[in-house]
Amino acid sequence: MVREAGGLVAEFNGGHKFMQSGNVVAGNPKVVQHLLAKARPHLPASMK
Numbered sequence: 804m805v806r807e808a809g810g811l812v813a814e815f816n817g818g819h820k821f822m823q824s825g826n827v828v829a830g831n832p833k834v835v836q837h838l839l840a841k842a843r844p845h846l847p848a849s850m851k
Contacts, residue, residue, distance in 0.1 A: 811835040815842050816850050826850070 805812050812829045814821045817839050821827045828838050
């Protein structure tokens with residue numbers, strides 16, 4: 804539904820395997836970009 808509305812769905816590291824990882828960030832492109840930028844420094848090395 805998010806994609807159909809023009810939004811983005813991604814993993815915390817910006818990847819597209821969120822269905823496998825279970826790590827999901829979703830929203831409009833501007834919000835997702837900012838959320839990923841804020842989360843990235845706090846991710847463990849295995850998720851970067």
